[in-house]
Amino acid sequence: MRLDHIGLVVENISEFSEILRDLGLEQMTPTEVEPIQKVSGRFVLAGEGQEVYIELLEPLGEESPIRNFLAKRGGGLHHLCFEVEDIDKAAKQLVEKGFEMVCAPVESVGYDAVFNRACEQSTRIAFFVVSDELLIELVEKGH
Amino acid sequence: MRLDHIGLVVENISEFSEILRDLGLEQMTPTEVEPIQKVSGRFVLAGEGQEVYIELLEPLGEESPIRNFLAKRGGGLHHLCFEVEDIDKAAKQLVEKGFEMVCAPVESVGYDAVFNRACEQSTRIAFFVVSDELLIELVEKGH
Numbered sequence: 001m002r003l004d005h006i007g008l009v010v011e012n013i014s015e016f017s018e019i020l021r022d023l024g025l026e027q028m029t030p031t032e033v034e035p036i037q038k039v040s041g042r043f044v045l046a047g048e049g050q051e052v053y054i055e056l057l058e059p060l061g062e063e064s065p066i067r068n069f070l071a072k073r074g075g076g077l078h079h080l081c082f083e084v085e086d087i088d089k090a091a092k093q094l095v096e097k098g099f100e101m102v103c104a105p106v107e108s109v110g111y112d113a114v115f116n117r118a119c120e121q122s123t124r125i126a127f128f129v130v131s132d133e134l135l136i137e138l139v140e141k142g143h
Numbered sequence: 144m145r146l147d148h149i150g151l152v153v154e155n156i157s158e159f160s161e162i163l164r165d166l167g168l169e170q171m172t173p174t175e176v177e178p179i180q181k182v183s184g185r186f187v188l189a190g191e192g193q194e195v196y197i198e199l200l201e202p203l204g205e206e207s208p209i210r211n212f213l214a215k216r217g218g219g220l221h222h223l224c225f226e227v228e229d230i231d232k233a234a235k236q237l238v239e240k241g242f243e244m245v246c247a248p249v250e251s252v253g254y255d256a257v258f259n260r261a262c263e264q265s266t267r268i269a270f271f272v273v274s275d276e277l278l279i280e281l282v283e284k285g286h
Binding site (some may be wrong): 001002003008009010011012015016019022023024025034046047048050052073074075076077078079080094097099130132133134136141 | 144145146149151152153154159164165168188189190191193195197216217218219220221222223225240260267271273274275276277279
């Protein structure tokens with residue numbers, strides 16, 4: 001596993017992007033819609049040459065799973081995402097270890113869209129609650 | 144700026160470390176006390192060869208500034224820390240841009256202790272609220 005990105009839920013991606021630019025974080029993807037997860041998202045490079053991103057997330061519609069997080073907690077740092085080579089295998093291992101899978105491996109068209117990846121097999125993601133304190137995402141990048 | 148670590152507030156560092164080991168994150172420093180910030184902390188490498196860490200933080204005493212975060216929100220992802228070369232200069236720039244400095248640059252003996260750094264000038268850190276959604280830390284490593 002390697003850390004791929006840190007998910008950060010915000011009220012407004014455009015406004016928050018300006019804050020990150022003020023901090024000196026200027027390399028960012030366009031914003032795209034992720035219909036399955038009901039979010040809009042953009043990735044901001046966390047540091048020169050690091051290949052770790054801050055993922056800005058904004059709820060898409062009233063049914064968005066992050067709507068509640070924004071309303072109750074005012075947004076903020078939401079999850080850590082780790083890249084794996086084989087998401088089915090990794091997800092099975094985590095379930096066997098007793099971690100709660102809250103979203104089974106599913107396609108992420110938004111990921112491939114923001115990074116402009118032309119994939120035969122699209123990127124897939126899954127989510128796990130590993131404790132009350134931490135939600136993690138797994139990602140197997142499209143190829 | 145480069146991303147140095149992600150701060151994660153937990154109820155119990157030892158118990159949470161076991162969860163991270165179960166996830167395959169096994170490279171971690173010892174746990175040390177940071178008296179000025181009133182926390183105990185340990186750093187867990189987020190991925191092979193990435194030089195990005197997850198910092199596990201546990202409140203130290205009733206006056207710990209993260210005590211409230213743990214009580215109200217049940218802990219969780221707390222801040223992003225970026226390394227800078229000159230913390231006084233970087234802090235001044237952020238203040239001039241209107242960001243709220245909640246902790247001015249101060250020594251971090253815990254940081255040098257966990258990484259076993261022998262420094263003439265110890266590591267220094269500062270904290271800024273950059274929006275309702277995000278707290279960031281700056282670190283200038285001791286040398």
